[in-house]
Amino acid sequence: MFEPILANVREKTPLVHNITNYVTVNDVANIVLACGGSPIMADDPKEVEEITSICNALVINIGTLNERTIESMILAGKAANKYGHPVVLDPVGAGASSLRTDTVFRLLKEVQFTVIRGNLSEIKTVHAGSGNTKGVDAAAEDVINEGNIDEMVQFAKMISEQTGAVIAITGAIDIVANKEEAFVIRNGHPLMSKITGAGCMLSSVAAAYCGANPQEILKSTAAAVSGFGYCGELAYQKVEELNGGTSSFRMYLIDSMSKLDFKLLEGGMNLERR
Template sequence: MTKPVVDYSLYLVTDSGLNLPSRTLVQSVEDSILGGVTLVQLREKELSTDAFIELARKVQAVTKKYNVPLLINDNIEVALAIDAEGAHVGQDDISCLEARKLLGPNKILGISTGTPEEAKKALEDGADYIGIGTCFMTQTKSPKRTLGPIGVRTILEALPAESSLKTVVIGGIKNDNTRRVISHSVGANGRILDGIAVVTGVVGAVDAKKASEQLLSEYKAGYDIASKRVQGLVEERASVQDVLKSFSQLLTTLREKSPLVHHISNYVVMNDTANATLALGGSPIMAPSAAEAEDLSKVVSSVVLNIGTLTESFVDCMLEAGKHANAQSKPIVFDPVGAGATTLRESTTRKILNSMHVDIIKGNAGEISTIAKIVGCDTESIAMRGVDSLGSGFSNPAAVVQAVAKRESCVVVMTGLIDYVSDGTRTVAIENGHAYQGRITGSGCMAASSIGCFAAISPNDHFAAAVAGILAINLAGEHAGTRCDVQGPGTFRAAFIDEMANLAPERMLTETRIKSVELSN
């Protein structure tokens, strides 16, 4: 007997406790296979060995009917008794080495891993695949910590690119996060997850067949995105010059459409960000309530998340808003205010980046430095004091924003004396702006709102939206700073918002001071 060839794309892990009472576990397994499940693991922690064997034989009759491999969880005796295709063990179960000795060389053997070290050991010990988790919180386990796509990626990067060890992700994998997890877990070594392992998403579904079909479709979509990233394939994008030429039209469109922009912002600047949104031509809704996030996601055109005010309810609302915005394909702008200044702010930033796909990140050098560290970019470190960066900044800021943008498949905006915007391929330096912008509270938050406005009417090019958002704010700052009635930061604040409303589309292109930065990819 030779070792079976396994397709790990959609890996069902059973749980009788979650199975609906209206059907048997065997029926649930068959329905899921009809929906596209490619591998089944029978997990029964509470059954006696005899009862486990009896159930395993019934499930095996179904898996053999459809030529789908069956693995047994943490019970080598049962796996051998029914001649299953293999087994899966945990870190606290029988060792991988001992399991391999008992199973022999021609059975599939998998092991749960949660760290790079465990993944490397599984490879050394002869596992065929590893289950990487826990990715997100789940009903079936109470993990001490969750990995998220960033943690999963770290484990993938610990494995040699040429290794034959297969990888699946497990823990809270659902229809609304599968695509993001697969596409955002790609390691720098080019490793892509070979599959998703699902429990509740299928076993607990009313229609196991339909749930399986949807999950497999999402996995394939995520894998396609990941493959294109690995191959360096990108969609054809407008040149920087074309982006600049479109600025005037974007501002005109913004004022014509007045898109609704959902803000979850800090209390200190909420009034300013709302007024800036109105002045530019958008329509703000300041709604920090998790209970209405789903309803709002259907009517807003973009979402701006700002962690300046950190309360548990604010964070819960951001997570809900992000989840539903992703589901509705609404762009998300993330302003990680003070990220790196405290442990709470850094952990919240990590949680947000792990819980949703962020389309545009806007921060100062210290905040972007923290995000670079979180996502695993090897860059210089910039310290924070409160919400402000310390020091002179990065020696090569354009390279940093490009690296983070490429790593996270998003647009990154880094504000400072010169602002940098990159989508990982196109990178620009924007020199417009006025010194008073750095001397009033909330100018950075207003920049995030401005980007959110333009993202709402530029859904297919977030780079163009980010460039337009920064240019609009900076040109308004320049106009306000030169007014004769502006005597300092206090009078500048009011004039600043006035000049956002006074921006003339036909003048914009002639006033921009922007340079394209050519960096190697």
């Protein structure tokens, strides 16, 4: 199912424009390279439209938000829509401040997003305008578990219909859905929450996958989420072997992504369709 998705990323080397989090920008660039894409980071309003025009996909990540980059995000998003490029929104910390929440709703009003990826608290804010975000993390009560999966699948499908975007809710269990179909994904490792930028990296991997496969947005996003999660599992195995820690885990996460192909993913992906 995902074999052509991964092959296209390696063969086409999609150029991904990232207006992203200053805290994680280096890791984002490296993970895009590792998955087979090519990153470019540009956030000045004077050039974002031109940069977007030459790229295959755009990521708008509000992790380190300021007034200048808000303008850049709007300009780049509209340009990407004009050229028909996939646009991924990562609403980092939506609900934690009025600026973040208001910016998310301005972006949703002015830009048509292809994919929206966030934790459950952030996605609840996208839906309702408020959530239980704790800083940039999901609230303790906002957890997808075996008891509420059916409810959360329906919630993701509803948000997809509301926004017109594929919705990726990520956490201990991930859900990737459009308004009609969903994937429940059980790949990943808890150590992924102990490094800065795992979510930022995933959003840009999803953009690379979608940029290489613009006609298969749901499958591309599911492949990115499952593949990135499985790379987390592989990275943890390596850390355990070498008695490493969180810094080693980050390195092995990127290493694992650089070696991921369909044969490897097929043996490790854990997902079901709903």
